[in-house]
Amino acid sequence: MSASMSIEDRLAVRETCRSFLEERSPVSHARAIMDDGPGVDPILWKEMAELGWCGALIPEDFGGSGLDLEFIVILMEETGRQLAPCPIFASALLATSALLEAGNDELNARLLPELAAGTRIGTVALSDAGAPPDGSGVSIEADEHQDIVLLSGSADFIPDLHVADFTIVAARRADRTLGFYLLDHGLSGVERTPRRMADLTRRLGRLQLKNVELPRSAELVDPSRARRLAGRLTDLACLGLAGDCAGGAQKLLEASVAFAKTRFQFDRPIGSFQAVKHRLADMYVLTETCSAATARACRRLLADPESSTVASLAKSIASDSYFEIAESAIRIHGAVGLTWEYDQHLYLKRAQLNQRLFGDSSWHRDRMLSHFVDREPTTEQNDS
Known part of the structure; x- marks a missing residue:
């Protein structure tokens, strides 16, 4: 996969991940969790955080493990193998990567340690139903004022939206450029609706925003x-x-x-x-x-x-x-x-x-x- 990890190291990491998941999260465990509302095992998530998996990509300065994509891919393979009920994909990969790529020092200092500890969960919303997944077809509009931003619109099929504490939302600005905003789910005007899917091993959700007021500091990255x-x-x-x-x-x-x-x-x-x-x-x-x-x-x-x-x-x-x-x-x-x-x-x-x-x-x-x-x-x- 990359020169950063030898074949022996990759095999050892895979064996460790597989051994833990086969013991703690066999497919029978995923079946038991499927009927539960959240569809996520909080105890399993806490144990994953203790192993450093929740903060795999997060630098050690922020309480993470400081690993790279190679480890995350192995982890995705092993959790997919067991249908493990955990938000590794949404939080440890997507939300974490969004924060790291954006490089907002203030937000990173506040959120990355909590993501690494598993005490907060994040996810990402890039598109609405029927739109391209790369942000080119977003339906959320960002109305920017002097000190605030108002978000209105919807995004769909968001992984683990129901258990996430925040979503990193792609939105269309007034000048038709793209923007990314940190959305706390506790704000007024935020509505989350679970999606009923044929796949019962995961949870997706629809996000509806109605004039949600954010500070300008919630903008994750420069529009350019x-x-x-x-x-x-x-x-x-x-x-x-x-x-x-x-x-x-x-x-x-x-x-x-x-x-x-x-x-x-x-x-x-x-x-x-x-x-x-x-x-x-x-x-x-x-x-x-x-x-x-x-x-x-x-x-x-x-x-x-x-x-x-x-x-x-x-x-x-x-x-x-x-x-x-x-x-x-x-x-x-x-x-x-x-x-x-x-x-x-x-x-x-x-x-x-x-x-x-x-x-x-x-x-x-x-x-x-x-x-x-x-x-x-x-x-x-x-x-x-």
């Missing part, structure tokens, strides 16, 4: 840098979701191989039949492709933060591969794969949502193409 920040957050979201896909795909492959060895028909394990062998081989190739695309994107984003093409490539490849792997896993398990008692359907629904979050594959292919030809990506984006 806002567009770049939006692109960077889109890239990091792609990388995080690709990691989630890679972890889930690996778990499905392992479960399918184990099932094919122990499920007998005609006095033979079904794994001995050629059709099943071929399907498992295809799943293996897709799983390796998923992991390789994610690893390459991580390497490139560490070396060159402007590498949007590899981020989009990783997201489109990983999410489509994950969905195909999940479908194959259900076919190998047969009818029981769709029953509530088996886990395959949980991964299938998660894969479907990953395909839609932060841009579908069609949008990302167009985004990649726009880097090579002189045109903008299409503004068409299917609802999640």
